[in-house]
Amino acid sequence: MTNTDNIAWPQKGFWKRVVYLVKYHFHALLFFYIWFGLFVCGLTAPEQRVAELGSGFITQGWHLSALSCLLVLPWPVFYMIRFLRPSKR
Amino acid sequence: MVTALFDLLGIDPARFLKTSFEVSLISLFLLCFAHSAWVHGWKRTLREFSAGFMLTAVVENIGVLCGAYIYPGFNYYVYATPLLNPLSWVAIVYIVIEFTNRLVYGPRSLGTYQVDGFTEEPKDFTLFQGSFMKTIILLAAIDASLCVMIDLIEDPLATIYNWWIWVPYKEGVNTITAGMVDPYNFDNHLWMVTPDNPISRFFSGFFPDGLRYPTRILGIPLTNFIDWFILVFSFSLSFRWVETKRSWSEWKKTWVLWILMLIIIIVMPFTILLNI
Numbered sequence: 001m002t003n004t005d006n007i008a009w010p011q012k013g014f015w016k017r018v019v020y021l022v023k024y025h026f027h028a029l030l031f032f033y034i035w036f037g038l039f040v041c042g043l044t045a046p047e048q049r050v051a052e053l054g055s056g057f058i059t060q061g062w063h064l065s066a067l068s069c070l071l072v073l074p075w076p077v078f079y080m081i082r083f084l085r086p087s088k089r
Numbered sequence: 090m091v092t093a094l095f096d097l098l099g100i101d102p103a104r105f106l107k108t109s110f111e112v113s114l115i116s117l118f119l120l121c122f123a124h125s126a127w128v129h130g131w132k133r134t135l136r137e138f139s140a141g142f143m144l145t146a147v148v149e150n151i152g153v154l155c156g157a158y159i160y161p162g163f164n165y166y167v168y169a170t171p172l173l174n175p176l177s178w179v180a181i182v183y184i185v186i187e188f189t190n191r192l193v194y195g196p197r198s199l200g201t202y203q204v205d206g207f208t209e210e211p212k213d214f215t216l217f218q219g220s221f222m223k224t225i226i227l228l229a230a231i232d233a234s235l236c237v238m239i240d241l242i243e244d245p246l247a248t249i250y251n252w253w254i255w256v257p258y259k260e261g262v263n264t265i266t267a268g269m270v271d272p273y274n275f276d277n278h279l280w281m282v283t284p285d286n287p288i289s290r291f292f293s294g295f296f297p298d299g300l301r302y303p304t305r306i307l308g309i310p311l312t313n314f315i316d317w318f319i320l321v322f323s324f325s326l327s328f329r330w331v332e333t334k335r336s337w338s339e340w341k342k343t344w345v346l347w348i349l350m351l352i353i354i355i356v357m358p359f360t361i362l363l364n365i
Binding site: 007022023038042043045053055071 | 092124181200238273
């Protein structure tokens with residue numbers, strides 16, 4: 001079995017908590033970072049370039065940002081709910 | 090509003106985002122590689138990252154050479170594909186695989202690092218009665234679905250920012266030809282057209298009217314999203330399956346994974362022929 005002492009949230013120490021987050025929640029942090037990158041790129045998209053897509057649904061950059069909030073952002077939110085909810089064990 | 094901020098700072102947002110795309114994705118790979126080496130050990134890290142790199146580098150190069158899309162104006166290439174492409178693909182898949190484990194198993198999945206002395210049997214994580222394979226298939230399907238959701242936003246952005254350009258859907262288009270790419274955000278005029286090559290000539294024969302991929306979602310061929318799902322699903326399934334073989338040596342796991350990658354490399358290019 002796993003040594004559970006290693007995976008318990010550090011009760012004190014700022015840097016211990018930072019290391020803990022990077023070690024155990026690295027994937028969620030980067031998943032959130034990917035969503036944030038997509039969100040910002042949508043906001044800064046030049047309108048004449050968005051027209052290149054030829055899409056009737058996406059006509060401005062912020063439409064892609066909004067779509068990223070629907071398709072990508074919910075997953076890190078579910079993740080937070082999953083981990084912040086008190087464990088039944 | 091954000092564009093106004095770029096104007097205030099005197100930065101062309103398109104050029105900035107093209108360059109930062111390359112830098113940030115190579116950095117993302119380095120971060121993921123270091124993290125994986127730290128928590129999973131060097132052997133598993135090299136196995137996962139080398140197999141993913143080889144798979145994407147070959148498949149993406151075939152995609153370019155067959156005329157489906159191009160990657161114009163980058164600084165570092167692996168032949169016809171920017172170096173960042175296979176590097177970022179393997180990083181994203183590394184993130185998504187562990188992210189799926191966390192979503193499915195919750196806090197229990199935190200203790201699965203080699204560095205913490207993880208010794209639980211994979212069958213302890215089974216979600217269904219009987220074979221563990223069903224669980225692996227479900228997890229791989231979630232991995233692939235998450236990647237497709239990211240790609241649904243990423244691919245239109247790629248066209249907008251000239252990261253990669255899909256062959257347009259119009260009369261007589263089989264490959265990317267001269268003048269099709271507007272290099273508005275880069276000076277490096279590399280890979281602006283599909284070069285004349287045997288792979289391009291072979292695939293052109295399957296699109297006799299010169300048209301390609303008429304069904305578009307957000308301006309991107311539907312085939313792209315199907316291919317993404319298949320590629321991530323097959324990689325994740327192979328990798329997850331190999332890692333459940335706890336009795337195998339590290340060498341055996343590596344060779345089996347590489348052989349599975351070679352099979353995927355042989356099969357994947359034919360999905361480009363899905364002219365839907």
